[in-house]
Amino acid sequence: MRAFVYNSQPSRVVFRVGGLDELGAEIERLGAHRALVLCTPEQRASAEDVSKRLGERSAGVYDKAAMHVPLETAEAARVVAMALNADCCVAIGGGSTIGLGKAIALTSDLPILAIPTTFAGSEMTPIYGITADGQKKTGRDPRVQPKTVIYDPLLTMTLPAEIAGPSGMNAIAHCVEALYAQDANPITSLMAEAGIHALASSLPVVVAQPDNLEARAEALYGAWLAGACLGNVGMAIHHKLCHTLGGSYNLPHAQTHTVILPHAVQYNLDAAPVAMARISGALDGVEAAAGLYDLARKIGAPLALRDIGMKAESLDDAARRATQNPYYNPRPIEYAAIRQLLQNAWEGARPG
Numbered sequence: 001m002r003a004f005v006y007n008s009q010p011s012r013v014v015f016r017v018g019g020l021d022e023l024g025a026e027i028e029r030l031g032a033h034r035a036l037v038l039c040t041p042e043q044r045a046s047a048e049d050v051s052k053r054l055g056e057r058s059a060g061v062y063d064k065a066a067m068h069v070p071l072e073t074a075e076a077a078r079v080v081a082m083a084l085n086a087d088c089c090v091a092i093g094g095g096s097t098i099g100l101g102k103a104i105a106l107t108s109d110l111p112i113l114a115i116p117t118t119f120a121g122s123e124m125t126p127i128y129g130i131t132a133d134g135q136k137k138t139g140r141d142p143r144v145q146p147k148t149v150i151y152d153p154l155l156t157m158t159l160p161a162e163i164a165g166p167s168g169m170n171a172i173a174h175c176v177e178a179l180y181a182q183d184a185n186p187i188t189s190l191m192a193e194a195g196i197h198a199l200a201s202s203l204p205v206v207v208a209q210p211d212n213l214e215a216r217a218e219a220l221y222g223a224w225l226a227g228a229c230l231g232n233v234g235m236a237i238h239h240k241l242c243h244t245l246g247g248s249y250n251l252p253h254a255q256t257h258t259v260i261l262p263h264a265v266q267y268n269l270d271a272a273p274v275a276m277a278r279i280s281g282a283l284d285g286v287e288a289a290a291g292l293y294d295l296a297r298k299i300g301a302p303l304a305l306r307d308i309g310m311k312a313e314s315l316d317d318a319a320r321r322a323t324q325n326p327y328y329n330p331r332p333i334e335y336a337a338i339r340q341l342l343q344n345a346w347e348g349a350r351p352g
């Protein structure tokens with residue numbers, strides 16, 4: 001008989017084409033009167049549009065969001081939020097922008113309304129990350145969980161194929177590891193399977209037909225499921241490796257997930273047979289590790305660590321870092337095997 005604990009994360013999700021039109025009503029629902037709109041410099045125009053829609057309820061736009069939330073950026077944003085007397089943050093963008101909202105919420109309790117425009121999934125989690133002195137520290141805190149999330153597939157139409165593809169693989173990675181998580185539960189596993197299927201079937205279309213709104217909506221739906229998985233259960237070797245590679249060697253986030261995922265799955269193949277069968281089923285029956293590799297290749301995403309900035313001479317150090325602190329994984333973490341995994345990922349070898 002199975003036993004499990006299931007904790008759902010308390011957030012309100014509005015999902016529809018044109019969902020941004022709900023912004024006014026959703027801000028009112030939160031009881032916010034002065035929302036600070038957050039974005040990256042590249043997404044300033046989208047943030048201005050959001051600010052305009054908010055009208056009197058906008059406290060202004062802050063456009064300094066950056067990858068991995070540098071501490072100085074977080075502190076500067078907190079000062080601006082306080083100075084403008086903001087009572088809410090509206091984060092429009094990917095994981096970096098939503099991460100900045102979380103950094104503000106962490107010290108101020110300001111509620112976040114998130115409007116994700118990538119498939120990274122941060123909007124559905126109580127996980128935050130802040131980088132100081134080259135080290136990214138992450139943690140969980142219910143205060144940083146966005147209160148409301150508006151998913152509008154129209155906002156992903158501008159996402160270029162080279163960002164959309166890896167971002168979608170990043171989301172698939174959340175689903176994959178949810179299926180063999182230590183605290184896996186039936187609900188999250190259902191979401192994980194559905195998420196893999198939605199993303200794996202839509203991403204090739206997103207990349208091949210950038211104007212296909214239906215495919216973008218399906219990918220965003222998968223991203224919602226994936227984010228919910230990440231928020232609800234713990235992750236394992238794949239996320240640990242990506243965290244190590246991103247944090248210590250400054251590799252790009254989504255691309256690193258894309259390259260590592262098939263190899264992490266291969267590593268756990270025999271240790272998590274039930275999860276692997278479900279991943280394979282969600283990929284329409286192809287073998288899990290090779291199937292994910294072939295999907296990445298099909299969408300033109302990177303396949304090798306050497307192609308995304310990893311130096312061969314850093315692989316020993318990376319394997320050491322990734323095996324340093326014991327953590328849960330279906331297969332025990334062993335230095336030699338992890339070193340081999342990294343070698344295969346560096347070369348871009350097809351698993352299996």
Ligand code: NAD
Pocket residue numbers: 040042043066067068069093094095096097099117118119120121122123125126127128129155156157158159160163167230253254
């Ligand atoms: P990102 O937020 O860094 O965005 C990448 C680039 O794409 C940026 O320049 C951004 O402005 C641009 N962009 C975003 N949406 C766009 C759109 N629709 N059209 C055109 N350009 C667009 O990338 P990401 O992969 O979404 O997020 C990565 C970060 O999020 C990492 O720091 C990662 O650690 C974090 N993350 C956190 C969690 C969590 O739960 N805390 C989950 C996933 C990712």
